[in-house]
Amino acid sequence: MVSTGSMTSTPVRAVNSAGAGSLMAVASMSCVQLGLAASIGLAATLGSDGVAWLRLAWAAVILVAFARPWRLRFSRSTLVMCALLGLATAGMTLSFMRAVETIPLGTASALEFTGPLAVALVQGRGAGRWWALAAAAGVLGLTEPWSGSADLVGVLYALGGAVCWAAYVLLTQRAGDAVDGVGALSVSMPAAALAATLVVGPGVAGRLDLPVLAIGLGLALLLPVVPFCLELLALRRLAASAFGTLMCLEPAIAATVGVVFLHQVPSIAALAGLVLVIAAGIGAARTGRRDPAGAERELQPAAPARQPG
16 A cells, blocks of 8 residues: 555565465566456547557556655655666557557457566576476467468567567566665556557547546556556565566466457367466465565666655
């Protein structure tokens, strides 16, 4: 919980619980996939880029109003880190919305997942690496690359989103360590909105009206405000490697949402992939407790306390 009236930039250590972090991550993924499914309908009016931009713009407004970043003081290195997190957020959001224009939601999510999966493979130790390998096999089952049926442009956009997601995982953990509460998001989200505005904003402004703005506000809460806040809190309780492996559940959740809301029925191979990623997610939840001493070693020098008043 964050009290914006007394927020400081000195991190307050949460209870280091892998179970609580895992629940937060699963709740975040569910919000993400529901938000993506709901966004597809609005894309007919604004286009995929326009929907992504509108969500980011509203999210920036909400987080700035809530967290009041002007009451915080950031070190230069922390401010740069939050700005980079914003760029990763914008890239991830825009790339994924482009991907789901041409490939199924579950497939796009599985391909984008290769970003945090790479984090898990590089940083994991012992059993963590085995869970990541099990997840990789599940991703292959979900994407079925041997069939050659996936649209190449959509696949490339999803893989571009994977690179941004890997950077997002690493930067979010470091930003969450350096800045209390949602202070990091109150800087990174406006940076993401600004980047998206420069890329797609001018082409979308003429298609906005009050109903579209109202829908955009609701979508922004569902994705990215609530899930990104949950992920920031989860990354305080989980190692980046464990969080990356736990993200294996995202393609499974995406496939379920695709079946229920978009009528995208997976194949037998995709169902087998779901079993593997769920098993890997359970393994990450059981072994992914974050080492507090390690977190302290990773932490950069703390930013100065906020200005009085």
